[in-house]
Amino acid sequence: MEEKITLNHGNGTKSSYELIRKIFLPKLSNPILEELSDGANIGEYVFSCDAFTVSPISFPSSDIGKLSVFGTVNDICVSAAIPLYLSLSIIVEEGFYKKDLEKIIDSISFAAKISKVKIVTGDFKVVERKKVDKIFIVTSGIGKRIKKANPSMKKIKVKDKIILTGPIAEHGTAILLARNKIFDTHIKSDCSSLRDILIPLWEKFPQIKFMRDPTRGGLASVLNEISLATILGIRIFEEKVPIKKDVESACEILGIDPYYIASEGQAIIIAERSIAKDILKFLRNSGYKEAEIIGEISSKIKGVVVKTLTGGERILDFSYSLTIPRIC
Amino acid sequence: MEEKITLNHGNGTKSSYELIRKIFLPKLSNPILEELSDGANIGEYVFSCDAFTVSPISFPSSDIGKLSVFGTVNDICVSAAIPLYLSLSIIVEEGFYKKDLEKIIDSISFAAKISKVKIVTGDFKVVERKKVDKIFIVTSGIGKRIKKANPSMKKIKVKDKIILTGPIAEHGTAILLARNKIFDTHIKSDCSSLRDILIPLWEKFPQIKFMRDPTRGGLASVLNEISLATILGIRIFEEKVPIKKDVESACEILGIDPYYIASEGQAIIIAERSIAKDILKFLRNSGYKEAEIIGEISSKIKGVVVKTLTGGERILDFSYSLTIPRIC
Numbered sequence: 001m002e003e004k005i006t007l008n009h010g011n012g013t014k015s016s017y018e019l020i021r022k023i024f025l026p027k028l029s030n031p032i033l034e035e036l037s038d039g040a041n042i043g044e045y046v047f048s049c050d051a052f053t054v055s056p057i058s059f060p061s062s063d064i065g066k067l068s069v070f071g072t073v074n075d076i077c078v079s080a081a082i083p084l085y086l087s088l089s090i091i092v093e094e095g096f097y098k099k100d101l102e103k104i105i106d107s108i109s110f111a112a113k114i115s116k117v118k119i120v121t122g123d124f125k126v127v128e129r130k131k132v133d134k135i136f137i138v139t140s141g142i143g144k145r146i147k148k149a150n151p152s153m154k155k156i157k158v159k160d161k162i163i164l165t166g167p168i169a170e171h172g173t174a175i176l177l178a179r180n181k182i183f184d185t186h187i188k189s190d191c192s193s194l195r196d197i198l199i200p201l202w203e204k205f206p207q208i209k210f211m212r213d214p215t216r217g218g219l220a221s222v223l224n225e226i227s228l229a230t231i232l233g234i235r236i237f238e239e240k241v242p243i244k245k246d247v248e249s250a251c252e253i254l255g256i257d258p259y260y261i262a263s264e265g266q267a268i269i270i271a272e273r274s275i276a277k278d279i280l281k282f283l284r285n286s287g288y289k290e291a292e293i294i295g296e297i298s299s300k301i302k303g304v305v306v307k308t309l310t311g312g313e314r315i316l317d318f319s320y321s322l323t324i325p326r327i328c
Numbered sequence: 329m330e331e332k333i334t335l336n337h338g339n340g341t342k343s344s345y346e347l348i349r350k351i352f353l354p355k356l357s358n359p360i361l362e363e364l365s366d367g368a369n370i371g372e373y374v375f376s377c378d379a380f381t382v383s384p385i386s387f388p389s390s391d392i393g394k395l396s397v398f399g400t401v402n403d404i405c406v407s408a409a410i411p412l413y414l415s416l417s418i419i420v421e422e423g424f425y426k427k428d429l430e431k432i433i434d435s436i437s438f439a440a441k442i443s444k445v446k447i448v449t450g451d452f453k454v455v456e457r458k459k460v461d462k463i464f465i466v467t468s469g470i471g472k473r474i475k476k477a478n479p480s481m482k483k484i485k486v487k488d489k490i491i492l493t494g495p496i497a498e499h500g501t502a503i504l505l506a507r508n509k510i511f512d513t514h515i516k517s518d519c520s521s522l523r524d525i526l527i528p529l530w531e532k533f534p535q536i537k538f539m540r541d542p543t544r545g546g547l548a549s550v551l552n553e554i555s556l557a558t559i560l561g562i563r564i565f566e567e568k569v570p571i572k573k574d575v576e577s578a579c580e581i582l583g584i585d586p587y588y589i590a591s592e593g594q595a596i597i598i599a600e601r602s603i604a605k606d607i608l609k610f611l612r613n614s615g616y617k618e619a620e621i622i623g624e625i626s627s628k629i630k631g632v633v634v635k636t637l638t639g640g641e642r643i644l645d646f647s648y649s650l651t652i653p654r655i656c
Contacts, residue, residue: 006422
């Protein structure tokens with residue numbers, strides 16, 4: 001039977017990971033693309049892009065407009081570059097209300113100001129009704145690399161520490177609840193710009209080895225990608241992983257594992273253990289009070305393992321499937 | 329009644345032009361965006377983007393993959409920059425055949441090689457069936473500005489000449505015929521990279537004042553945009569406008585005006601009359617044998633006027649509506 005693309009191929013799961021490596025990389029091969037970082041290093045600059053198909057297009061505390069700016073801005077920031085310019089492509093369905101479009105452009109404008117980037121080029125397409133689900137937005141971004149920083153997964157070594165800027169799974173849980181309206185909560189998306197925390201952090205700790213924001217596929221998928229690429233094990237401590245009580249409860253009711261659920265305003269930082277505590281202090285002093293050192297790189301285990309509260313261990317699989325499409 | 333977005337808002341017509349100026353520009357305002365050129369000038373570089381929603385996704389001589397690379401490459405080239413890097417975002421529907429995706433990636437790879445650009449970053453999203461029409465592709469591109477060239481609509485003056493690199497309306501006509509299968513023809517899309525003609529042209533004639541590729545909305549819409557922005561008239565000569573016989577006949581049968589139909593491998597060049605003939609010679613000697621000086625800038629008329637073969641004159645309106653969506 002002819003093989004088909006499934007939702008999992010776009011979910012940040014192992015299916016996505018393999019599709020990218022089996023189809024895209026061999027055909028489009030070049031050394032920059034092969035790094036597969038959130039932002040591509042092109043000389044003094046970083047270049048990044050992201051498509052946003054989130055459903056619903058508005059959700060507690062944010063909407064597709066803000067998400068499409070912050071998403072690309074954050075990808076540039078975790079790549080140790082100062083975001084400068086964005087391109088903006090919008091594909092909208094015929095019959096979309098002009099005032100709803102204006103609201104989204106207002107959100108984009110607000111998010112761009114907050115993130116200190118300029119939208120300098122764009123495209124606007126309209127397609128027939130039912131040929132697109134309301135509105136899709138694609139942003140690309142250019143950032144200026146912070147010279148003294150030079151992150152790369154290749155630098156990651158045994159005993160390096162893993163730091164998380166704040167609580168996990170807020171964005172994905174908020175989207176799921178907004179989509180299904182199962183019960184009322186006050187859970188909000190954490191969708192926000194990481195510029196004002198990450199750029200000063202890079203300036204102060206340019207020796208940070210690697211950063212990524214745990215969006216599609218959540219914390220578990222990012223850690224698994226790192227583990228696969230470095231052929232090193234990762235151990236994290238459940239007691240250290242920040243998660244808000246209501247998010248945890250909602251995930252339990254929804255039957256989903258928060259480790260796989262997207263954040264849109266957090267970063268995972270990997271650094272040598274000698275500076276991990278200083279980084280943590282810096283984050284907490286800068287308003288990221290729930291930041292934690294959540295684990296470390298290890299040669300004694302394979303894959304990603306969580307040391308649970310009860311003292312046991314569970315494996316955080318690089319799952320092939322996730323039931324949650326269109327989180328971003 | 330609540331105002332809605334229509335297909336015309338994304339067609340390159342006057343409706344698009346006004347939406348961009350009334351909603352996007354005021355809200356996202358900055359001097360670079362306000363230039364509204366095909367590529368934004370950011371220091372030594374040009375930044376450009378385009379969304380591709382063409383239907384059908386394959387058509388005579390090309391497909392959405394090639395189109396998505398050549399479209400952005402050409403936007404960079406007309407902006408007097410050497411295309412270097414592209415980002416690639418793909419949104420595909422669940423159930424899309426993997427082999428069809430592979431074919432499109434092959435096309436992208438081929439087009440990137442021909443255009444001497446690298447795909448350095450990307451995103452791949454899958455949405456549920458019927459939430460997108462098969463596949464949409466968005467590319468953004470970065471090019472290095474050719475230092476001695478500095479095109480701007482503001483430089484356009486009375487008596488400047490308008491040069492066209494080759495025959496109009498091939499892409500749009502090919503798409504329309506592929507979509508509707510009304511009759512059999514050999515009409516092919518002219519979808520191609522302009523890199524190898526335009527970069528040497530800029531190098532040799534850096535004093536060229538302005539260039540644009542007549543894609544959405546065709547020759548008529550580009551000329552009207554120029555006329556509106558410069559508050560100058562434009563006169564073109566029907567006998568000089570290159571169009572292939574079969575394209576002309578097909579447009580007649582389809583009841584469409586080829587002046588409004590997209591090309592994807594041609595450029596409109598505006599230059600001082602003293603160098604127009606040299607440019608023409610250069611184009612023809614470089615393989616663009618059907619290039620022509622098609623008209624000139626004039627202060628004696630308003631808007632865009634065509635001097636017809638019979639000696640009459642007709643106005644090429646900046647139309648508010650066009651019946652042809654999803655040409656690119």
